[in-house]
Amino acid sequence: MAEEGVHVLADQAEIGAALGALVAAKAQEAIGDRGVFTIAVSGGSTTKIFCHEMAKRADVGWDKWRVFMADERLVPLDQEDCNYKGYKDALVGTVPLAAEHIYPINPSLSVEAAAEDYTQKLKQVFSEDTPVFDVVLLGMGPDGHTASLFPGHKLLQEKTLLVAPISDSPKPPPNRVTLTFKVLNRAHCAIFVCTGEGKAANVKNVLEGNEENPLPAALVQPLDGELHWYLDTAAASQLSAQ
Numbered sequence: 001m002a003e004e005g006v007h008v009l010a011d012q013a014e015i016g017a018a019l020g021a022l023v024a025a026k027a028q029e030a031i032g033d034r035g036v037f038t039i040a041v042s043g044g045s046t047t048k049i050f051c052h053e054m055a056k057r058a059d060v061g062w063d064k065w066r067v068f069m070a071d072e073r074l075v076p077l078d079q080e081d082c083n084y085k086g087y088k089d090a091l092v093g094t095v096p097l098a099a100e101h102i103y104p105i106n107p108s109l110s111v112e113a114a115a116e117d118y119t120q121k122l123k124q125v126f127s128e129d130t131p132v133f134d135v136v137l138l139g140m141g142p143d144g145h146t147a148s149l150f151p152g153h154k155l156l157q158e159k160t161l162l163v164a165p166i167s168d169s170p171k172p173p174p175n176r177v178t179l180t181f182k183v184l185n186r187a188h189c190a191i192f193v194c195t196g197e198g199k200a201a202n203v204k205n206v207l208e209g210n211e212e213n214p215l216p217a218a219l220v221q222p223l224d225g226e227l228h229w230y231l232d233t234a235a236a237s238q239l240s241a242q
């Protein structure tokens with residue numbers, strides 16, 4: 001299994017293969033230990049890289065997987081920018097992951113009620129007061145946001161909620177729900193996937209610097225877990241040591 005840290009790989013194909021191997025190993029370990037594998041997943045470029053790889057893997061104990069969204073846009077579940085749709089379309093029917101083991105938000109609710117409803121869905125699967133995911137799979141936007149936790153937003157200080165509503169997301173759509181740092185930082189393993197030159201400046205910022213005013217992605221620091229960053233050479237291009 002890969003050691004925690006920063007992994008710089010040539011391209012998305014190499015990242016997919018390494019990510020798939022790590023997640024498969026984490027799933028095997030969790031299923032062996034507890035009979036279930038819990039993962040929170042992200043939208044955008046991460047969905048494509050992860051699903052492209054995992055769709056090729058039939059043997060990762062899919063019936064024991066429980067898949068939550070690290071964040072979600074408050075849009076209909078069949079709309080293209082719905083994070084849940086990306087996972088359902090790519091995996092259900094392709095690998096033996098049951099649709100009911102991917103947990104969508106309820107987009108017919110207000111954003112506050114959707115966050116509360118999703119909190120209850122977490123509580124149906126996790127026995128701990130604060131869910132401890134085996135893996136949280138995260139992306140980072142060019143601005144340094146992760147999940148739907150944006151630079152300078154008051155949710156960066158949220159200490160109580162497990163799932164928070166956001167109705168002023170600077171990236172459309174404005175209405176979203178997101179896991180908070182309270183949950184992300186309890187995970188056994190947090191994995192970032194970040195590709196492309198457009199993210200290089202903030203990859204450097206997060207991994208090498210600006211501790212006084214850290215970007216949201218830099219605030220993912222598992223209390224008792226591993227932290228991995230998977231970068232392609234373009235995203236890693238401004239790092240001092242490669």
Ligand SMILES: O=C1O[C@H](COP(=O)(O)O)[C@@H](O)[C@H](O)[C@H]1O
Nearest residue numbers: 042043044045046139140141147
């Ligand atoms: O809006 C979102 O953006 C981030 C980053 O997306 P990317 O396409 O730049 O990788 C994503 O991780 C998050 O889940 C999503 O809702």
